[in-house]
Amino acid sequence: MLRQATRSCPFCQVRSLLPQRLPNPPQQTRSYAQLQKQRAPRNAVSKFQQRRPSRMVLSDTVARPPRPRASEKPLKKKREPFSHLNQTKAPPFLDQRRQQDNTGDAFPPQKRSGRDGKRTSRRTEYHALKMQRTLHEVPYRSRSAIKRNIEEVESFESLPLMENVQKAILDALPDLEYRSPTPAQRVAIPALLGVEKASRSRSESQKTGIDSFLLAAETGSGKTLAYLLPTIDAIKREEIADAEEMARAQAQKAAIQETEKRDDIFGLESPPLTNAVDPARPRAVVLVPSAELVAQVGAVAKSLSHTVKFRAAPISAKNTPAVIRNRLFNENGVDMVVTTPPLLASIAESNPNILSRVTHLIVDEADSLFDRSFKPSTTEILEKSAPSLKKLVLCSATIPRYLDKYLAEKYPKMNRLVTPNLHAIPRRVQLGVVDVNKDPYRGNKMLACADTIWQIGKASGDYDPSDGKEATQVKRILVFVNERENTDEVAKYLVSKGIDALAFHRDTDPNRQAKTLASFTGMEKAKEATDGSKGSVATSQASQSTRQLPNTKVIVTTDLGSRGIDTVSVRHVILYDVPHTTIDFIHRLGRTGRMGRRGRGIVLVGRGDRADVVKEVKEAMFRGEALI
Numbered sequence: 107m108l109r110q111a112t113r114s115c116p117f118c119q120v121r122s123l124l125p126q127r128l129p130n131p132p133q134q135t136r137s138y139a140q141l142q143k144q145r146a147p148r149n150a151v152s153k154f155q156q157r158r159p160s161r162m163v164l165s166d167t168v169a170r171p172p173r174p175r176a177s178e179k180p181l182k183k184k185r186e187p188f189s190h191l192n193q194t195k196a197p198p199f200l201d202q203r204r205q206q207d208n209t210g211d212a213f214p215p216q217k218r219s220g221r222d223g224k225r226t227s228r229r230t231e232y233h234a235l236k237m238q239r240t241l242h243e244v245p246y247r248s249r250s251a252i253k254r255n256i257e258e259v260e261s262f263e264s265l266p267l268m269e270n271v272q273k274a275i276l277d278a279l280p281d282l283e284y285r286s287p288t289p290a291q292r293v294a295i296p297a298l299l300g301v302e303k304a305s306r307s308r309s310e311s312q313k314t315g316i317d318s319f320l321l322a323a324e325t326g327s328g329k330t331l332a333y334l335l336p337t338i339d340a341i342k343r344e345e346i347a348d349a350e351e352m353a354r355a356q357a358q359k360a361a362i363q364e365t366e367k368r369d370d371i372f373g374l375e376s377p378p379l380t381n382a383v384d385p386a387r388p389r390a391v392v393l394v395p396s397a398e399l400v401a402q403v404g405a406v407a408k409s410l411s412h413t414v415k416f417r418a419a420p421i422s423a424k425n426t427p428a429v430i431r432n433r434l435f436n437e438n439g440v441d442m443v444v445t446t447p448p449l450l451a452s453i454a455e456s457n458p459n460i461l462s463r464v465t466h467l468i469v470d471e472a473d474s475l476f477d478r479s480f481k482p483s484t485t486e487i488l489e490k491s492a493p494s495l496k497k498l499v500l501c502s503a504t505i506p507r508y509l510d511k512y513l514a515e516k517y518p519k520m521n522r523l524v525t526p527n528l529h530a531i532p533r534r535v536q537l538g539v540v541d542v543n544k545d546p547y548r549g550n551k552m553l554a555c556a557d558t559i560w561q562i563g564k565a566s567g568d569y570d571p572s573d574g575k576e577a578t579q580v581k582r583i584l585v586f587v588n589e590r591e592n593t594d595e596v597a598k599y600l601v602s603k604g605i606d607a608l609a610f611h612r613d614t615d616p617n618r619q620a621k622t623l624a625s626f627t628g629m630e631k632a633k634e635a636t637d638g639s640k641g642s643v644a645t646s647q648a649s650q651s652t653r654q655l656p657n658t659k660v661i662v663t664t665d666l667g668s669r670g671i672d673t674v675s676v677r678h679v680i681l682y683d684v685p686h687t688t689i690d691f692i693h694r695l696g697r698t699g700r701m702g703r704r705g706r707g708i709v710l711v712g713r714g715d716r717a718d719v720v721k722e723v724k725e726a727m728f729r730g731e732a733l734i
């Protein structure tokens with residue numbers, strides 16, 4: 107009993123009262139803090155951490171070139187909490203700094219961090235987000251340097267793009283009176299055109315013949331044009347160079363034939379040279395993860411091709427074999443193919459020549475395309491196109507650590523093009539939180555979701571700062587759930603509450619999908635304005651309910667709807683489930699507030715949801731900081 111009492115009370119000093127024969131257990135001498143540690147070891151992980159998919163973690167070194175290998179760098183001593191005490195010699199860096207600094211002040215007022223020991227401004231610590239370890243940190247010093255550099259690019263005219271490519275920009279951005287490049291475009295276009303060719307990249311291209319780029323920029327920042335414009339410019343220049351080369355070769359051949367003909371009077375006349383194009387051998391390939399993105403990027407490429415005159419072939423598994431064949435094996439040839447990796451890899455198996463002329467390979471949404479499901483087909487295409495490849499561009503709004511690590515190993519000299527706001531959600535997007543556990547919902551999330559949609563729908567028209575006028579009458583709301591199985595269930599419930607809602611997932615009927623998305627991506631907007639139709643797909647479903655919410659359309663979707671889709675008309679995003687990672691937060695909230703517009707995200711926090719994570723995301727958004 108006595109021993110038990112002493113064990114349970116760490117401060118108890120009655121150990122000496124114990125009889126000698128009882129062995130003195132070592133833990134009795136430990137402090138309370140030590141006992142606490144013993145109960146909850148430092149490296150213990152919470153249930154949430156155990157469940158967290160370890161690969162979905164954002165990299166904190168996107169902007170930096172990879173570290174030297176272990177064999178190249180000196181071994182660093184591990185830092186213990188009290189390791190700075192009991193030292194008999196000042197560390198060498200302290201001596202050096204003291205020598206440099208005449209004041210002798212060895213400890214600057216600001217926190218020093220980063221591998222290079224440069225001064226960074228003190229930023230807020232996000233503990234819950236740190237547990238998720240999902241966000242990238244670009245030092246604020248680097249962000250300012252990038253900002254200063256991109257300020258020099260004021261307009262598209264100042265970029266060395268070909269004249270007709272400059273003109274084509276008007277076709278790609280038709281509704282805008284004043285067009286200036288976005289930060290992503292200011293960073294990427296000069297680098298991809300070779301104006302700001304980093305020395306690292308140059309030395310690599312001399313070795314391998316491939317210039318590799320990683321374009322990491324926030325959602326809705328115009329990455330599509332950032333890679334399409336320089337690619338189209340390059341393939342047009344190649345085309346001109348090839349035509350000149352061909353003309354020269356033909357002239358040479360004709361001259362040789364002429365002399366041979368003069369010398370050989372009995373020889374047969376050789377057949378005339380044909381200028382037939384080689385079908386299905388594109389110069390550029392754009393890889394994207396979904397058929398919806400194929401259609402979207404294909405539409406931008408097509409809009410540019412009206413002025414520049416090049417042939418773009420968007421092909422996906424949603425097209426019929428006949429359509430794919432016609433687009434790919436066009437008798438006039440094809441310059442750019444926009445597709446998904448599995449489809450192109452399967453075509454390349456039966457037609458190995460298809461990748462034999464590719465000089466530009468763009469991997470959009472690179473974090474998805476280098477994830478487990480797409481990686482085999484993406485790398486296969488990369489390997490097959492390597493002999494002719496000149497430029498490899500990887501592009502994404504989020505760079506997880508597994509991708510950063512993979513790229514550092516595979517392309518150590520990769521040119522990293524990062525925008526100042528990477529991994530931050532724009533401040534013009536507000537985040538609201540609905541506590542589902544409170545009245546009137548009392549844990550009923552579906553009710554909370556329906557009520558939130560009704561409140562948005564009934565509110566008077568939003569003011570659209572980009573238009574300078576009242577926003578469109580129809581309000582479009584995206585609801586994100588974590589599991590695909592829940593999309594139908596939630597959509598059904600919303601319909602029963604008089605809301606025009608649709609589930610959008612991989613198995614949705616393609617025609618219905620296309621129609622629904624068109625209304626959210628702004629393609630149907632013009633039609634609506636002219637014929638006054640609401641373009642609703644689910645109106646008939648909604649009409650079953652007695653009370654109807656007018657002029658509001660809702661799509662209930664998963665990550666499928668969060669990747670790359672340019673939902674310009676969406677002003678409200680509801681996060682029905684708290685996203686598992688900050689990567690998902692960025693992509694889902696990234697569907698609103700695109701390209702300078704304002705937006706609102708609403709998170710429904712129920713039982714078991716990480717309210718602490720939501721709180722820190724909200725704080726980071728308010729401060730305009732990266733979600734680290």
Ligand SMILES: Nc1ncnc2c1ncn2[C@@H]1O[C@H](COP(=O)(O)OP(=O)(O)OP(=O)(O)O)[C@@H](O)[C@H]1O
Pocket residue numbers: 278279282285286287288291323324325326327328329330331502503669670671672674696700701
């Ligand atoms: N320079 C510009 N000025 C105004 N609008 C632009 C400009 N460049 C692109 N846009 C528009 O911005 C919107 C978003 O572009 P885009 O889809 O390329 O973004 P993104 O960076 O790829 O987004 P995400 O990461 O979500 O895929 C599009 O509607 C596009 O037309």
